[in-house]
Amino acid sequence: MPNLLLDSHAHLDHSDFDADRDAVIMRARAAGLQYLLSIGGGDGPDHMDEALSIAKRYEWIYATVGVHPHEARQAEDRHFDMLRSAVGDPKVVAIGEIGLDYHYDHSPRDVQKRVLIRQLELAREVKLPIVIHCREAWSDLRQIIGEHWARAGFGGFLHCFSGSREDAVAFLDWGFLLSFAGNLTFKKAEPLRAVAREVPVDRLLSETDSPYLAPAPYRGKRNEPAYVLEVTRELASLHNLSEEDMGRQAVANFARLFRLE
Ligand SMILES: [Zn+2]
Ligand SMILES: [Zn+2]
Known part of the structure; x- marks a missing residue:
């Protein structure tokens, strides 16, 4: 039985893949990927639909569009x-990645919050789930999601989850799925592994965040799906599962969230 795998978060539009993008995608398919979510955002809001152009070329790849918190200060009305026009494409399954990043603070925090809230309103209007990026901003994120999203019921997932057990419980209660990335494999990640162990298997997703964050034993190299x-x-x-069962479960969770087949 070949592996069934899911990558819920990859930046296929990144320039690191310019030289061999199709080969990277073919390797992913050969490794057993059933779905890949191509994250929009690119080099900034002007390029938010480049991930979608890639998804359109492969039947098994889907896309998101959104303004990343790093680039929130570049966001204009246009x-x-x-x-709004990109979400009309059937390949766009979520608004993302959106959120708050207080680790890098590439955009002022009040601007990050404003751009997040505006995208939550848009996602509610078009009835799409969201893909959240959060780094060191959990209390503000929980406050905003509680106020502007939780009751909408369109769900979504937290990508590269790095929060505490309490954060995990809050988002699970709101119906979110939690996606884990390569940092889960790092030696020092025992606290994160302890959280991941407690997440019900039907709420877990797997991702690479390629080209960033390569898992052990590839750490420091370019990551790929x-x-x-x-x-x-x-x-x-x-979770004391076989690799095959875990892969199959992540694929099923993703398909359920985005109502695929
Ligand atoms: Zn991210
Ligand atoms: Zn990302």
Whole structure:
């Protein structure tokens, strides 16, 4: 039985893949990927639909569009118009990645919050789930999601989850799924593994965040979607499942969230 794998978060539009993008995608498919979510955002809001152009070329790849918190300060009215027109494409399954990043603070925090809230309103209007990016901003994120999203019921997932057990419980209660990335495999990640162990298996997703954050044993190299096998293996061992069962479960969770087949 070949592996069935899921990569719920990859930046296929990144320039690191310019030289061999199709080969990377073919390797991912050969490794067993059933779905890949191509994250829009690119080099900034002007390029938010490049991930979608890639998804359109492959039947098994889907896309998101959104303004990343890093680039929130570049967002203008016309970008929200771009967003609105891109979501009409059947390959766009979510608004993302959107959220708050207080680790890098590439955009002022009040601007990050404003751009997040505006995209939550848009997602509610078009009835799409969201893909959240959050770094060191959990209390503000929980406050905003509670106020502007939780009751909408369109759900979504937290990508590269790095929060505490309490954060995990809050988002699980709101119906979110939690996606784990290569940092789960790092030696020092025992606290994160402890959280991942407690997430019900039907609420877990696996991702690479390619080209960033390569899992062990590829740490420090360019990451690519095929390496999601390492994340799947880690989740499997935390949940005492076989790699095959964990992969199949992540694929099923993704299909359920986005109502695919
Ligand atoms: Zn992110
Ligand atoms: Zn990302």
